[in-house]
Amino acid sequence: MDDVSQFYTGLGADLHSPLPGYRSPARDFTAFLERAEPPALEICCGDGAPMLDLIELGFDVDGVDASQDMLDRCLTAARRRDLNASVYHQRIESLSIDRRYAAVFFAGGSFNLLPTSAAAMATLRGIGSHLTERGHIMIPIMTRASAPRRSTNTRR
DSSP: OOGGGGGGGEEEEEEEOOOOOOOOTTTTHHHHHHHHHSOOETTOTTTTTTTHHHHHHTTTEEESSSOOHHHHHHHHHHHHTTTTEEEOOOOOGGOOOOEEEEEEEESGGGGGOOSHHHHHHHHHHHHHTTTEEEEEEOOOOOOOTOOOOOOOOOOO
């Protein structure tokens, strides 16, 4: 699939939350956000986990995602929780927000979904242009060595 963001539309977006998978809890980011001045930006915020939990804890966090379906789910969840969430619908390779951030982070392995080195470099340049002078960035990188190991069932 050339456009990964299209995976998270329709049925893909509907099944994102119910399907089992690792989701970073808000506590994984609180120390990072406490070291930086507000505001913060979650890249590929999807349906709002952990962004909404961080907002509920009092952090000033915006979100950006390429999937409008996922952002709609995020905003619905925010309304249910009576939270004010600011989200932006755009591709991360061409980030353009009228705000600068002291902390920018990915809450999962979405950076690994970028299809080319050029897309990764464009994303990093865009993030850099949105950081304050002393801004911080957190990007989890999944490598083959860090990937969860699958058990194999071999018959003898």
